[in-house]
Amino acid sequence: MKSVIGLVMLFSAWQAAAQTPGSNVSVPARSGPPLYLRDLFSTPLQPKTYAGIEGTPFLEDSWVQANLKVDGNRHIDSIFIKMNLYEKKIHFRNEGGEEMVITMNVNEIRITDSNSTHRNAVFLLGFEQDRNGFFQLITNGKKMKLLKKISVYKWETKPFGEEVKRRFEITEQLYLFANDRLYEETKNCLSVATAFLEKDDALRYISSNGLRCNKLADLVKLVEFMNTASKIP
Numbered sequence: 001m002k003s004v005i006g007l008v009m010l011f012s013a014w015q016a017a018a019q020t021p022g023s024n025v026s027v028p029a030r031s032g033p034p035l036y037l038r039d040l041f042s043t044p045l046q047p048k049t050y051a052g053i054e055g056t057p058f059l060e061d062s063w064v065q066a067n068l069k070v071d072g073n074r075h076i077d078s079i080f081i082k083m084n085l086y087e088k089k090i091h092f093r094n095e096g097g098e099e100m101v102i103t104m105n106v107n108e109i110r111i112t113d114s115n116s117t118h119r120n121a122v123f124l125l126g127f128e129q130d131r132n133g134f135f136q137l138i139t140n141g142k143k144m145k146l147l148k149k150i151s152v153y154k155w156e157t158k159p160f161g162e163e164v165k166r167r168f169e170i171t172e173q174l175y176l177f178a179n180d181r182l183y184e185e186t187k188n189c190l191s192v193a194t195a196f197l198e199k200d201d202a203l204r205y206i207s208s209n210g211l212r213c214n215k216l217a218d219l220v221k222l223v224e225f226m227n228t229a230s231k232i233p
Contacts (some may be wrong), residue, residue, distance in 0.1 A: 055168035057086030057152050059134070063093070064116040069108035083109070083123070085152035086168060088132035109134075129182045135175065139220050141227030144178040144195065146219050174219060178226075189213040189222075201229055 050057060063080040068090075070076060081102075082091040090102045090109070109123040122137040124147065139146035151171050158164045174185035176195045183192040189206045192213055196202035205211070205225050211218040 050168070053154065053166040053168055055152075055170075057084050057168050059083040059085055059118065059150065060116060062115075064111055064118070065113040067110045067112055068102075068106055069110075071105050072107070078112070081109070083134060085134060085150060085170070086154065088134070127177070127182055128180070135177075138174075138216070139223045141223060144176060144223050144226045146223045147175045147177055147182075149173045149175060174214070174216060176219070176223065185214045185219065187212055187214045196226060198226075198229060202226060205229075 060082070063082060065078055066081050068076045068079060068081075079092055084091060090106060092100055092102065094100055105126055107124065107126050109125070111118045111121050111123075113119060124135045124137055124145075125132065127133065127135065130149070133149050133151070135147040135149050137145060138148050149172065151173075152168050153171060154166060155169050156164055156166050176183040176185075176192055178195040181195070183195040186192060189203070189211065193199050193203065202222070202225075206213075206222065209218075209221065211222055213219060213222070
């Protein structure tokens with residue numbers, strides 16, 4: 001596997017702001033010399049093993065090629081990463097093969113690796129209610145988005161007369177994103193009604209179609225309707 005090409009990545013769409021909130025990296029107003037990824041927003045990863053724990057803390061164990069959007073609209077293309085869902089971190093390798101962790105704010109991950117089981121998947125990060133969670137974009141729209149949060153938890157069990165067993169387990173949870181807020185899925189659509197800009201239209205559509213707000217297919221229909229309804233401003 002190729003390492004990040006020289007780890008020299010040019011950022012596009014530079015903003016004129018001097019410093020981005022939540023970041024310790026100053027952004028120049030115009031393009032300058034090539035910038036080194038490791039110098040900008042990486043930190044060496046302390047050696048850590050998950051010996052004795054079944055499963056994996058990563059979305060995929062192998063390195064996958066991806067494009068990243070960081071601190072707004074600046075991009076880093078063709079970087080090999082691992083998404084650590086347990087520790088909520090993004091790993092990459094420097095030119096010496098050393099594993100690093102990205103410390104700048106990543107807003108979007110788009111997996112481009114043709115060998116990845118998540119090819120073309122887009123993950124959004126940095127939501128106010130969950131800064132470090134990985135939310136896969138299921139249905140996009142200007143008014144509302146349907147997201148799937150993917151997490152990994154470590155579970156411990158101790159069968160009678162046996163040693164403690166540890167394993168990583170992946171969990172998935174659907175969310176609506178509207179009005180700059182995340183709304184967790186629920187069977188009762190009234191519980192997420194505040195997500196709808198046109199609540200009456202939404203509730204009529206839900207009722208007439210027998211939708212449940214904890215069903216993926218139903219939420220896809222609902223989000224598509226809410227993004228195209230003519231009465232929605």
